Amino acid sequence: MEKYKYVIIGNSAAAVGAIEGIRVNDRDGSILSISEEPxxxxxxxxxxxxxxxxxxxxxxxFRGEAFYHGKKVDCLLGIKVITADLSARTLKLSNKxxxxxxxxxxxxxxxxxxPEIKGSNxxxxxxxxxxxxxxxxxxxxxxxxxxxxxILGGGLIGLKAAEGLIEAGVKVTIVELAKHCLAPVLxxxxxxxxxxxxxxxxxxxxxGRTIKEIKxxxxxxGVALDDGTNLxxxxxxxxxxxxxxxxxxxxxxxxxxxxxxxxxxxxxxxxENVYAxxxxxxxxxxxxxxxxxVLIWPNAYYGGKVAGINMSGGDKEYTWATxxxxxxxxxxxxxxxGMIRVPENNxxxxxxxxxxxxxxxxxxxxxxxxxxxxxxxxxxxIEPSGVILGLMRDxxxxxxxxxxxxxxxFGLAYLPEExxxxxxxxx
Amino acid sequence: MKLNxxxxxxxxxxxIVVKEEVCIGCxxxxxxxxxxxxxxxxxxxxxxxxxxxxxxxxxxxQVQKPLxxxxxxxxxxxxxxxxxCITGALYIDEKDGTIRHDPxxxxxxxxxxxxxxxxxxxxxxxxxxxxxxxxxxxxxxTPVCVEKCPNEAMVIVxx
Numbered sequence: 293m294e295k296y297k298y299v300i301i302g303n304s305a306a307a308v309g310a311i312e313g314i315r316v317n318d319r320d321g322s323i324l325s326i327s328e329e330p331x332x333x334x335x336x337x338x339x340x341x342x343x344x345x346x347x348x349x350x351x352x353x354f355r356g357e358a359f360y361h362g363k364k365v366d367c368l369l370g371i372k373v374i375t376a377d378l379s380a381r382t383l384k385l386s387n388k389x390x391x392x393x394x395x396x397x398x399x400x401x402x403x404x405x406x407p408e409i410k411g412s413n414x415x416x417x418x419x420x421x422x423x424x425x426x427x428x429x430x431x432x433x434x435x436x437x438x439x440x441x442x443i444l445g446g447g448l449i450g451l452k453a454a455e456g457l458i459e460a461g462v463k464v465t466i467v468e469l470a471k472h473c474l475a476p477v478l479x480x481x482x483x484x485x486x487x488x489x490x491x492x493x494x495x496x497x498x499x500g501r502t503i504k505e506i507k508x509x510x511x512x513x514g515v516a517l518d519d520g521t522n523l524x525x526x527x528x529x530x531x532x533x534x535x536x537x538x539x540x541x542x543x544x545x546x547x548x549x550x551x552x553x554x555x556x557x558x559x560x561x562x563x564e565n566v567y568a569x570x571x572x573x574x575x576x577x578x579x580x581x582x583x584x585x586v587l588i589w590p591n592a593y594y595g596g597k598v599a600g601i602n603m604s605g606g607d608k609e610y611t612w613a614t615x616x617x618x619x620x621x622x623x624x625x626x627x628x629x630g631m632i633r634v635p636e637n638n639x640x641x642x643x644x645x646x647x648x649x650x651x652x653x654x655x656x657x658x659x660x661x662x663x664x665x666x667x668x669x670x671x672x673x674i675e676p677s678g679v680i681l682g683l684m685r686d687x688x689x690x691x692x693x694x695x696x697x698x699x700x701x702f703g704l705a706y707l708p709e710e711x712x713x714x715x716x717x718x719x
Numbered sequence: 720m721k722l723n724x725x726x727x728x729x730x731x732x733x734x735i736v737v738k739e740e741v742c743i744g745c746x747x748x749x750x751x752x753x754x755x756x757x758x759x760x761x762x763x764x765x766x767x768x769x770x771x772x773x774x775x776x777x778x779x780x781q782v783q784k785p786l787x788x789x790x791x792x793x794x795x796x797x798x799x800x801x802x803x804c805i806t807g808a809l810y811i812d813e814k815d816g817t818i819r820h821d822p823x824x825x826x827x828x829x830x831x832x833x834x835x836x837x838x839x840x841x842x843x844x845x846x847x848x849x850x851x852x853x854x855x856x857x858x859x860x861t862p863v864c865v866e867k868c869p870n871e872a873m874v875i876v877x878x
Contacts (some may be wrong), residue, residue, distance in 0.1 A: 309802075335806040341826060351824050590803035590830065597802070601743045616803075618830040620848060627833045674832055677840060678799075682836025703838045704790060705781035712739075715837060719734050719793050 295392035296324040296366070296601060299383065301373050301540070302399030303327030304336065305589050306570025308355050310397050313364050313600020321604065323365040324391060326383075328400075329422060330370030332356050335591060340449075343433070343456035352423065373400075378546050378563050379663040391466030395565045395603045398541075398553055399596060402534040402571035402587050407444070409530075416512035416710035419527045420453050420497070429453075429575050432527055434461050440465070440524050442515050444503050445531035446473030448619060451490070453529055455621055458493050465496040465523055467515075469501055469532075477617045477628045481648065482655050482671050487495035489622050497521075503528070536572040536585050541676030551575055552585040557609045559599035567603055569595040578685060579614040579630040584614050616681065618674070624653060627677045628683055631659045658700045663691035678703035682715070683707075732816050734876045735865060737788050742872035744787030745792075748864035755856060755863040759800035775843050777853040778864055789873060792801035792839045794818045800852075803834035808850070811846065816853045825849040 298314055300307045303325045311323060327333075333354040342348040360367050372386040381657040382392045406412075416432070418425055443450045446468030454464045465472070472483035491497055498517060505516045506528055514524045536552035548554040550560035556674035557565045559575070566647045569575075570592035574583045591613045598610040612631045616629040634642045647656040652672070658680075659667035664682045670677050680697065683690060688711070690697065696706050704712040743771055746760040757765035765773060778791030791873070794817045801809045801818055808824035811817075827848030832840045835852075843851040857863040865873045 337805045337828070350808070462840040489780065589805040590834065616830075616833055617834045618828055620827055620829060623844075623848070625842065627828055628831065629831060641720040674829055675838060677833045677839040678840070681833060685836075701782070703781050705783040705786055705788070715786065716737050716739070716790060717793075719796060 293380065293392055294324075297321035298323045298392045298397070299391060299393035299395075300325045300399055301376075301383070301399075302395040302401055302570065302572075302585075303329070303367065303369070304399070304401055304570070304591035305333070305354070306401070306572075306599070308333050308359075309593040309596025309598075310443060310600035310603070311365055311404065311577055312400065313597040313602075313606075314604045315363055316524045316601055317604035318367075320364070320506065323363070324368065324393075324548050325360070325365055325683045326373055326385065326391075328370070328372050329424070331423065332360070332367075332369070334423055335589075336421065336423075337658065338454035339420070339423055340425045340452040341355050342423070343453070344459040345501035346430070350546050363526070367435070372578055376540055376544075378544060378566060381565070394506075396567070397594075397596070397599055397603065398561070398566065398568040398572055399570045400537045400540065400572050401592075402585075403537045404449075404530065405533045406530055407532055409503055411507050411508070411614070412528075412530070414506060414512050415506050415510055416508070416526060417506060417530065420529050420531055422450055424428050429527065429529075430460075433457065433460055436526070437640075438468055439463065439526050440521055441527045442467060442503070442525040443529045443531055445498070446470070446487075446499075447531060447533065448474065448617065449534070450529070450531035451486070451621065452619070453531060454490060454495060457575075458490075458495060463496075465525075467498045467500045467501050467517060469500065470495055471500055473497075473499075475632075477632060478626065478669060479614070479657060482628075482657070482669050484624065484625060485653060485655060485671055486621050486624060489624050492678060493622060508712060531716055533572065534586075534587055536574075550583075554583070556604045557611060558607070559595060560602070567600040568601045568619070575613050577614045578611050578687075580667060586615060588616060590616065612685070615683075618677075624671065625674045626671050627674045628669045629667070629677070630665070633667075636661055643661070643694075645694060645697060651674065654700075658694070658697050660690070660694060663689035663694065665690060665697070673700040675700070679703050679715075695709075732794070732877075733861075735791065735793070735862065735873050737790070738872050738874065738877045739786060739788035741870045742788045743870055744780060744782060744784070745869065746780050747867055747869060748778060748789050748873065749780060751863045751867040752776040752778055755859070772845070775841060775845070775851045777841075777851055778839070779841065790837055790839050791864065792818060792835075792855075793837060794855060798877075799834040799836060800831040800840060803830045805830055815855075817857075818852075819854060820850060820852060822849050871873075 375384045553568035571587045618627045643660045653673040657669040840852040
């Protein structure tokens with residue numbers, strides 16, 4: 293049985309970050325990365341762009357063979373971890389081999405939530421989170437004309453898939469249970485602006501609805517919604533959410549899990565020598581001053597990097613993360629970070645500043661507590677968003693300039709002298 | 720072992736430092752950045768071009784009169800933009816440690832704009848949507864903005 297100093301279960305953003313982090317402190321310690329998908333690390337968010345443009349395949353690579361070779365990392369591609377013995381520090385793999393480790397990083401990511409729907413066990417029903425999913429869907433939509441796709445879920449994955457499909461000439465219908473799309477990342481006013489762009493592009497949208505039954509014999513021919521509406525469909529994409537993958541550790545008595553793998557600010561789990569990062573981990577979120585899964589690419593990469601630094605003898609706290617999303621839908625730029633809406637239990641502690649210019653498709657909302665920005669949504673004039681996210685992280689009291697936050701040129705120049713000088717020249 | 724020890728390239732790197740006290744807000748830095756990044760590095764030819772063909776200046780002068788100063792990418796040792804880039808379009812140059820941007824990989828998601836705490840990245844929507852930021856003028860001894868500033872409001876500092 294081979295033994296490595298560092299083993300990483302996973303080979304996406306968190307794994308890549310971790311490899312780079314480990315090599316900051318440890319140039320030679322052996323590293324093994326185990327990838328369930330049979331390919332080098334790729335940019336998962338690009339899969340929706342592949343639907344419309346086959347050439348995207350060439351741009352999708354995140355790190356290739358040269359990276360792993362240069363960092364002296366062994367990779368097993370297309371291999372699954374079947375069991376993990378955290379006391380013996382060994383893993384049993386799908387290729388019948390076992391591997392041992394000194395330090396382990398759990399970077400298995402998330403998996404799509406698959407709802408129980410009558411008739412969902414048919415060809416043409418799929419989730420949409422991997423390159424293989426995108427290949428399958430693209431093949432399906434390019435092999436025939438008059439394709440119709442119904443997407444269950446109007447979140448980021450659902451809408452980006454819809455955007456890619458619409459660009460490819462497919463007739464798309466989105467069915468969303470909530471009263472507006474993108475509920476985790478936008479409020480109602482901003483979500484309506486995004487919905488309008490999709491509807492203007494010919495997308496059908498059903499809000500406050502879900503799919504009751506998927507129809508067809510062995511292959512999808514349509515769906516029935518919970519209000520009786522019938523829709524034709526060649527494909528049904530289930531995109532109602534992603535959650536941390538915990539199946540490997542569900543039965544573990546030692547590894548503490550909650551909604552995800554529980555970690556501290558150093559990304560250490562409850563088990564000695566075991567770390568977790570990326571979509572699978574419940575990381576520290578500085579806005580809520582608590583821990584929760586943050587299933588976004590930047591958190592995976594940088595969290596992985598800090599985990600790698602700590603696994604290799606460093607001592608770095610990871611307090612950078614919060615929800616942060618940026619997406620462009622057919623030219624409409626949207627960003628959000630932190631709180632999307634005022635917390636229900638104590639709304640009186642928060643102040644909300646909004647700015648809405650419908651004719652320019654501009655909308656901004658800031659949530660503040662004691663002058664500190666705890667949440668931000670911006671549609672269109674997004675340039676100030678980075679400065680503001682930095683100030684959110686600094687927990688700086690912006691009471692003196694809070695009415696300037698909505699200006700399109702808000703930036704360092706609006707900050708007090710010592711603060712802006714420090715920020716403009718920090719290298 | 721010191722955590723986050725700077726790499727050898729980062730230690731040797733030249734840095735731009737901005738001096739707001741002597742910036743006069745003339746924006747010549749923006750003009751020369753555009754010229755430097757245009758195909759024929761001639762000021763008249765660069766500005767005669769149609770707007771969509773003229774390179775965006777990769778730095779922006781902040782104005783809150785009488786206060787003015789330029790903000791360009793700091794090529795940070797801990798680059799939030801590169802951490803956040805979902806395609807790997809933003810990467811660390813192996814030779815000089817600067818943060819580079821590959822326009823072929825960029826999909827214009829704007830995550831880097833949300834990540835940069837100085838506001839040094841802009842949207843370039845002239846043809847396809849991509850991010851735009853300072854590249855430290857590869858091929859030049861000194862970035863053109865620093866060289867052409869009439870009042871030395873930007874200086875090079877070597878560590």
